[in-house]
Amino acid sequence: MYRVSDVMTRRVVYLPAETTLDEAARVMREADIGDVVVTDGATLAGVLTDRDIVVRAVADRSEPSTTTIGAIITREVVMIEQHSTASEAAALMRERNIRRVLVCDNERKLVGIVSLGDLAMQLDPTSALADISEASPNA
Secondary structure, eight states, X not given: OOBHHHHSBOOOOEEETTOBHHHHHHHHHHHTOSEEEEEETTEEEEXXXXXXXXXXXXXXXXXXXXXXXXXXXXXXXXXXXXXXXXXXXXXXXXXXXXXXXXXXXXXXXXXXXXXXXXXXXXXXXXXXXXXXXXXXXXX
């Protein structure tokens, strides 16, 4: 049985809420990631995903060089403990209709991110979703 800690991405990229959309997109492209954790000072403000940029910013015709990521982030942060099972993570994603969950230790310190693609690659490596995720780590 896989634990979240077995499948999660341990590298978490943080950006301040005042970062512009174009800068955040550049960081995500250069790091080959599909999400960043957004901070407001020392506080976790939310999560920005590549989908947020497309669905919220582009669809609303936001100006990428002046719109901050704090204006479009998902502020509801969903977390799961790293020792939870991969099946529990999948159930949480299904229940909340999300594709990524922040992973914390037993002291609620952020230690990683688990995505639907991470789960697919471990739980069913022959699935079409695993194939897509392997080809594009942003899935």
